[in-house]
Amino acid sequence: xxxxxxxxxxxxxxxxxxxxxxxxxxxxxxxxxxxxxxxxxxxxxxxxxxxxxxxxxxxxxxxxxxxxxxxxxxxxxxxxxxxxxxxxxxxxxxxxxxxxxxxxxxxxxxxxxxxxxxxxxxxxxxxxxxxxxxxxxxxxxxxxxxxxxxxxxxxxxxxxxxxxxxxxxxxxxxxxxxxxxxxxxxxxxxxxxxxxxxxxxxxxxxxxxxxxxxxxxxxxxxxxxxxxxxxxxxxxxxxxxxxxxxxxxxxxxxxxxxxxxxxxxxxxxxxxxxxxxxxxxxxxxxxxxxxxxxxxxxxxxxxxxxxxxxxxxxxxxxxxxxxxxxxxxxxxxxxxxxxxxxxxxxxxxxxxxxxxxxxxxxxxxxxxxxxxxxxxxxxxxxxxxxx
Numbered sequence: 001x002x003x004x005x006x007x008x009x010x011x012x013x014x015x016x017x018x019x020x021x022x023x024x025x026x027x028x029x030x031x032x033x034x035x036x037x038x039x040x041x042x043x044x045x046x047x048x049x050x051x052x053x054x055x056x057x058x059x060x061x062x063x064x065x066x067x068x069x070x071x072x073x074x075x076x077x078x079x080x081x082x083x084x085x086x087x088x089x090x091x092x093x094x095x096x097x098x099x100x101x102x103x104x105x106x107x108x109x110x111x112x113x114x115x116x117x118x119x120x121x122x123x124x125x126x127x128x129x130x131x132x133x134x135x136x137x138x139x140x141x142x143x144x145x146x147x148x149x150x151x152x153x154x155x156x157x158x159x160x161x162x163x164x165x166x167x168x169x170x171x172x173x174x175x176x177x178x179x180x181x182x183x184x185x186x187x188x189x190x191x192x193x194x195x196x197x198x199x200x201x202x203x204x205x206x207x208x209x210x211x212x213x214x215x216x217x218x219x220x221x222x223x224x225x226x227x228x229x230x231x232x233x234x235x236x237x238x239x240x241x242x243x244x245x246x247x248x249x250x251x252x253x254x255x256x257x258x259x260x261x262x263x264x265x266x267x268x269x270x271x272x273x274x275x276x277x278x279x280x281x282x283x284x285x286x287x288x289x290x291x292x293x294x295x296x297x298x299x300x301x302x303x304x305x306x307x308x309x310x311x312x313x314x315x316x317x318x319x320x321x322x323x324x325x326x327x328x329x330x331x332x333x334x335x336x337x338x339x340x341x342x343x344x345x346x347x348x349x350x351x352x353x354x355x356x357x358x359x360x361x362x363x364x365x366x367x368x369x370x371x372x373x374x375x376x377x378x379x380x381x382x383x384x385x386x387x
Contacts, residue, residue, distance in 0.1 A: 001208045001257035008251060010146055011170045014244065016236070018172045019050060019136065022093075023058045025170045029132040030090025031058075034083060036065040036104050037095045042138060045180050051095055051136065063087045065107075068096065071153045071160065071273050071280065072103035074118050080107035081117060084131065094135040094168075097189075098142025101135050102150035105165040108133045121152045121161055130166035138177045140243040141189030141281060143196060143250025145171035153274055159360070160274035162266070173247065175239035183230050187338035188281030190226045190242060193249045194219055195284040199263040200255035202292075202305055202371045208257035215254040216312045218245045223313070226338055262370040264361075265291050268379060271357035276349055285340045289332040290385040295372035296324060302372055344386045354383045 013021050026033065033055060042048045055062050063083050068076050083089070084107060094104035106121060108130035113120045120128075127148055137145045144150065148167045153160040181189070201215040221241050228238035248254065268291070269283040296306055303324040310316040310327030318326065336342050344350075358379035361367070367374040374382075 002205065002259060004256055006252055006256070008146060008167065009169075010167045012146060012173055012247060013170060014173045015240075016174055016176050018174050019054070022051065022054050022134075022136070022172065025134050025172075026060070026091055026093065027058065029134075029169070031060050032088055032090045033060045033062050034065055034080065034087070034089045034092045034107075035062050035095065036068060036080060036092060036100060036107070038066070038068045038070070038097070038100050040066070041180070042095050045138075045177065047095065047136070047138065047177060051093070061087075063089065068100045068103045069153075070099050071277055072099045072106075072151075074121060074152055074154045076103050077106045077110055077117055077121070077152060080104065081110040084111045089131060091132045091134060094133060095138070097137070097139030098144040101133075101137075101144040101168065102142070102152065104133055104135070105130070105144070105148070105150040105168075106152055107131075109165040118154055118157075121154075121163055122159070123163070126164060127167075128165055133166060133168045134170050134172075135168050136172045136174075136177070137243070139181055139185065139189055140175075140178055140239070140246040141192045143193070143246050143248075145173060146247040146251050149250075151270065153277075155274075155277070158274050160270040162270070171247075173243055175236055175243045178239045178243060179234045181233075183233075183339060185279070186229050186233075186242075187226065187335070187340050188279045188285070189246070190222050190281070190338070191285035191288075191335060191340060192281035193242070193246045194222050195265055195281070195288060196249040197254055198288060199261055199266060200258055201309070202302075203255070203258040203261050204371065205258045206304075211254055211256045211258050212308075212312075214248075214256075218249050218254060219313045221245050223334060230338060260369070262367050264367050264370045264374055267361045267367065268357070268382065271361045272344075272349070274360075275353050275357060276347070278347055278349075282340055282347070285335040286342055286344060286386050287382065289328050289335075290382050292328045292331075293325070294378065294382050294385065295374075296328070298378070299372045305371075344383075349387075351384060351387060354380050358383060
């Protein structure tokens with residue numbers, strides 16, 4: 001088990017009715033608020049009106065940034081930074097899913113960034129000076145409510161890049177705000193949650209039992225509650241469990257003491273979203289079983305991890321050779337039964353950009369240190385297996 005240092009400064013306010021804490025969370029930072037949200041779902045569920053009532057009653061001056069995209073774009077970051085500077089914003093309030101929160105993290109840091117904002121997104125840096133950020137979460141998926149990272153897209157350059165900016169000061173996580181999330185997005189969000197765990201679970205470290213059991217518990221919770229949320233969208237139990245594991249899955253906690261893996265599926269999926277603007281969780285669901293089968297074939301010495309995955313996550317039994325592939329099959333069937341398209345062809349994606357995407361996903365041989373090292377040619381093969 002490797003040494004690690006971990007600190008999460010974000011305070012989570014979890015459960016139904018926690019929106020009542022919003023005023024006390026914002027007030028210490030000031031009265032000028034940037035209210036940021038996406039395509040309007042918060043208005044359809046009445047959350048916008050609730051937030052506005054709290055802000056108006058509290059005497060806040062509100063500037064709005066709406067229309068943040070599902071794969072947030074650098075243009076939205078630039079608009080947000082401009083609004084913050086023009087209106088001398090004290091605190092940013094992000095209301096929505098991970099895309100809105102990601103965008104607001106970049107905005108919060110961009111206010112203090114001297115230079116082109118895409119250079120900030122693409123640059124090599126740690127946490128940055130930033131405006132305070134509070135969020136109200138409406139989608140269980142990315143875990144952005146409990147980490148410092150954000151992913152921003154540039155459609156002009158066909159790039160989708162992750163970086164670290166700032167942690168939210170506080171996150172309000174009310175599972176009832178996810179009741180109206182569509183079955184498709186619920187399934188895609190759960191695939192994203194599971195992928196965050198897979199990217200650390202499939203590590204060469206064998207003696208970090210705490211991390212492994214936490215990871216397996218998250219995966220089993222997702223497997224148990226996604227079907228419930230799909231059949232009973234207003235099941236508080238299901239929605240609450242999915243929201244809770246989303247926050248932990250990408251927090252770094254399930255990777256305590258683990259050797260890093262490079263997160264190959266995320267690296268590959270970011271290229272798909274950059275070129276085709278697809279739903280992140282759907283791309284991950286398509287890629288993950290193909291990546292698993294590829295690395296198992298390329299390096300059979302990693303089979304022990306797949307055997308453990310089949311036994312501890314899926315409850316399967318049998319000889320090791322059978323189990324190694326049975327767990328992968330179970331995962332693919334789980335995604336398919338949840339209604340996720342399981343080929344790129346179903347999304348209208350062909351192989352026209354495969355070579356270019358593979359090169360971008362593996363800059364300077366980035367994935368040579370993955371669980372099983374991948375070359376650019378390997379990545380091309382994985383993409384083609386997804387067609």
